[in-house]
Amino acid sequence: MLRTIKPKNARSKRVLDAREPKEVEDPRTAIFVRGSHPGEKVMGVMKDLMSLKRPNAISFSKKNDIRPFEDASSLEFWAQKNDASFFVVGHSNKKRPDGIIFARTFDGKVLDMCEVGVEEYVPISAIPGPKASPGHTPLMHFASELFDAHPRYMQLKSLLLDLFSAGEIGGGIYLKGIEHVISVTIAPTPSTASASGVVGPAADSSSILPKVYLRTYTVSFQKSGQRTPYVSLSPHGPSLDLVMRRNTDPDPALLQLAMKKPKLKKKDIESGLGKRKRNQEVDDMGDLRGRIHVPKQDLSALDRSTKRAKALRKE
Amino acid sequence: MDVSSIIASEQTKQKSITVEKEIPVEVDPGLLTVTDLNLLDYDTYKQNLEEFLRSTARDGCQILVTSLFSLPVESTPEGPLAKLPEPQTQLPRSKPLPKPKAVTKWEKFAAAKGIQKTKRDKKVFDEEKQEWLNRWGRDGKNREVEQQWLTELPNNAGTVSGLFHLHLSRTEFLFYLDVDYDPIKASREERKNRIAKNEKQRMRNIEHADRAQATPAEDRKRTIEKTLAVSRMSTASMGKFEKHLDGEKKLQGVKRKATEQERKSALAIASKLDGSSKKPKPGGDDVLNVRKAIRSLSKGKGSSALVRNSQKGKPTARGKAKAKR
Numbered sequence: 001m002l003r004t005i006k007p008k009n010a011r012s013k014r015v016l017d018a019r020e021p022k023e024v025e026d027p028r029t030a031i032f033v034r035g036s037h038p039g040e041k042v043m044g045v046m047k048d049l050m051s052l053k054r055p056n057a058i059s060f061s062k063k064n065d066i067r068p069f070e071d072a073s074s075l076e077f078w079a080q081k082n083d084a085s086f087f088v089v090g091h092s093n094k095k096r097p098d099g100i101i102f103a104r105t106f107d108g109k110v111l112d113m114c115e116v117g118v119e120e121y122v123p124i125s126a127i128p129g130p131k132a133s134p135g136h137t138p139l140m141h142f143a144s145e146l147f148d149a150h151p152r153y154m155q156l157k158s159l160l161l162d163l164f165s166a167g168e169i170g171g172g173i174y175l176k177g178i179e180h181v182i183s184v185t186i187a188p189t190p191s192t193a194s195a196s197g198v199v200g201p202a203a204d205s206s207s208i209l210p211k212v213y214l215r216t217y218t219v220s221f222q223k224s225g226q227r228t229p230y231v232s233l234s235p236h237g238p239s240l241d242l243v244m245r246r247n248t249d250p251d252p253a254l255l256q257l258a259m260k261k262p263k264l265k266k267k268d269i270e271s272g273l274g275k276r277k278r279n280q281e282v283d284d285m286g287d288l289r290g291r292i293h294v295p296k297q298d299l300s301a302l303d304r305s306t307k308r309a310k311a312l313r314k315e
Numbered sequence: 316m317d318v319s320s321i322i323a324s325e326q327t328k329q330k331s332i333t334v335e336k337e338i339p340v341e342v343d344p345g346l347l348t349v350t351d352l353n354l355l356d357y358d359t360y361k362q363n364l365e366e367f368l369r370s371t372a373r374d375g376c377q378i379l380v381t382s383l384f385s386l387p388v389e390s391t392p393e394g395p396l397a398k399l400p401e402p403q404t405q406l407p408r409s410k411p412l413p414k415p416k417a418v419t420k421w422e423k424f425a426a427a428k429g430i431q432k433t434k435r436d437k438k439v440f441d442e443e444k445q446e447w448l449n450r451w452g453r454d455g456k457n458r459e460v461e462q463q464w465l466t467e468l469p470n471n472a473g474t475v476s477g478l479f480h481l482h483l484s485r486t487e488f489l490f491y492l493d494v495d496y497d498p499i500k501a502s503r504e505e506r507k508n509r510i511a512k513n514e515k516q517r518m519r520n521i522e523h524a525d526r527a528q529a530t531p532a533e534d535r536k537r538t539i540e541k542t543l544a545v546s547r548m549s550t551a552s553m554g555k556f557e558k559h560l561d562g563e564k565k566l567q568g569v570k571r572k573a574t575e576q577e578r579k580s581a582l583a584i585a586s587k588l589d590g591s592s593k594k595p596k597p598g599g600d601d602v603l604n605v606r607k608a609i610r611s612l613s614k615g616k617g618s619s620a621l622v623r624n625s626q627k628g629k630p631t632a633r634g635k636a637k638a639k640r
Contacts, residue, residue, distance in 0.1 A: 021412065022413060025408060025409055028409055105409065106408065106409060106410070107409075107411050137347060139348070139376060139379055140346065140348040140349070141351070141372050141375040141376055141379070142348070142349070142350045142351065142375075143351040143355065143371045143375060145352045145353070147352065148350070148352050157350075158406060161348060161406060165346045165347060171399050172389065172396040173347065174393060174394050174395070175383065175384060175388070175394065175395050175396075175397050176395070178380070178383075181376050183371070183372035183376075185355070185371055185372070188354070188357045188360050213368055215368050215369070217372060222330065223329060224331070224332045227384060228332050228381045228384040228385070229332070230332050230377070231332075231377045231380050233369055233376065235369075255407060257411060258407035259405060260411070261405070262412055
């Protein structure tokens, strides 16, 4: 547990105030943690996921001997210390090679975790072409009936949405600025298997859980003769083939608290939810006026450009 | 010339943006997310994985983009900005909902009385100088008296209020008058007192807010600590000889309040020591010592002798004068 800090000056007070709970939250900050033996593949996966998550990402460059499923206290400490609420932990051992753990916290406590194993991996760098600019929100695409039926996959969807998607109330999107899409598809099973109900909540064993394909594509628009363009996709990277491993479900009491919705007034949503518009005001005539800061002019610079009598020159 | 055939051929060249799905896909434009719950085709998946994934993603993406382009658009210098609706999928929060801010005593009072909050300007206009001054801070208006080089002394300078109504003698009046009265010091003291009062009120509001937000467990702990502190201080020696327990906090600022009986007896002792409540001397004050006067007039014979003498004849002139002084 961290000690409570009392701000000693206005700047640190502003920083602490920014960490206070808000009605409308900022996107989650994710910390990328290396386990004791991450391995090359996992390191690459984490690097690529981080490049998609930037700028809301913190990289821990040192190895940490942690086992989140056994003791999550380190995650909780880091969450508080860095004001982060999402973790991507990479680790690799003989029993569970190339594993990635997604964990998220609520109020400084771990809410839920999900471990996946990386089977195939194509890094961003291996795929040529322009890359998405950092801070750009991707489109998310999930394809499979299991995303609505199987609790494990529902959890994975929720975690991935929390990691990549910045759901903003009253936000907007530049239609021309759509750059990339993250697509998550669950491997289909032969129709006989799915019909007989092998895949479902009852079959909760990692050996039966089908693979998950995570692909990232660059979105490009082509003319369709209408206002809505035709979408075509080209590989962007990274490409991951994942297998489901361990998980922990959220504590129902904690989840209930986490799912509480703020009561927002419509007026507040329209006026930008208390986001301060600085140096702007509407004058009596109804015109929006901005105020800019003009720094003090360096008049000595003027001096040099004009010729002065020698007696008046400063030397 | 018939152009319909050319238009038709142009239209066939352009790709269709409509996507057919058995079950309509779930689109959440607020989260820029699309979920395709249709059963995926196992055979195409087995044949060509990458192509299968890409075509599935394209179809879903096309539906999402179509829904995004149908949103209300605001034109901005950077291009059309689509207003996103509220997300349908709810994701867990990362921090609890903010607690409502505690009301201060003044805010409570103002709400009850219907007093509207008015914003005070940071600047005030000075009529004499004809310029705007800071209300507080550097060269603030609140320090005007402290900073000006000359201050006019009012007639009642250095007096306490109500002094004029007391009908005091000159000596007594001078006794109560503050001869060292300094207007600068007085003004500064007044300002500092206002600040101190405000700080006291602020701290009290914080304390009230803390107490209101405390959980029942915290509340109980506080009461227990308070009771313990009071009981430890309630010995005749005010806890001086109490056994100190390990890990016990040192009591700070705990003062025992005296009972009414104790207060009275203590005051009585104090006044006795002070001498102010001494019984008045029999038959006299500080100016005239009656006993001494009688002894002197009767030449040491006592008051009865004096009475006898006065009945015989008129008292001596000397004696009369002395007695009257």
